[in-house]
Amino acid sequence: MNASRSTPTTASAAGLAGTTPDLDRAIARLLAFGTYLAIGLLTLGVLLMAVAGQSPFSPTSFPSFDAARLPQDLAAGRAEGFLWLGLVTVIATPSARVIAALVGYARAGDRRMVAVSLGILAVIATSVAVGLLFSGSAT
Numbered sequence: 280m281n282a283s284r285s286t287p288t289t290a291s292a293a294g295l296a297g298t299t300p301d302l303d304r305a306i307a308r309l310l311a312f313g314t315y316l317a318i319g320l321l322t323l324g325v326l327l328m329a330v331a332g333q334s335p336f337s338p339t340s341f342p343s344f345d346a347a348r349l350p351q352d353l354a355a356g357r358a359e360g361f362l363w364l365g366l367v368t369v370i371a372t373p374s375a376r377v378i379a380a381l382v383g384y385a386r387a388g389d390r391r392m393v394a395v396s397l398g399i400l401a402v403i404a405t406s407v408a409v410g411l412l413f414s415g416s417a418t
Contacts, residue, residue: 302383309379313372320365327358374403 328335335341342348344363352360381396 299383299387302380302387305383306376306379310372310376313368313375317365317368317372320361320368324358324360324362324365327356327361331358333358374400377403 325335341362342359344366349360349363353364377396377399381393381400384392384396
């Protein structure tokens, strides 16, 4: 058998877009951790709602997001604090993945992928800014 045929050449063996296996593993761990953390926080929030007799379907039982109130809600053990933190974790995990890849690409000196990662982060930041800008105009 030819030695060149025995070495894997697929994208999964080489890593996504030139990433190293170590970077791939670190990103996989980050995504798994973020997912498990979000599931845990959301589950805890739902359980706290059930114990308090709150219905998640009642329009008045769930306050809107307020980042300044989040620490107090968590410290007081209020369901909404855990639910909001779980949702923030769900939203932040993919962005954390892009940041981790950006750092990995920068360390490896891959300027093209650093630029791609920065572009993705710019799109995410623009989306958040537009969402915040127009969040009050929908009511």
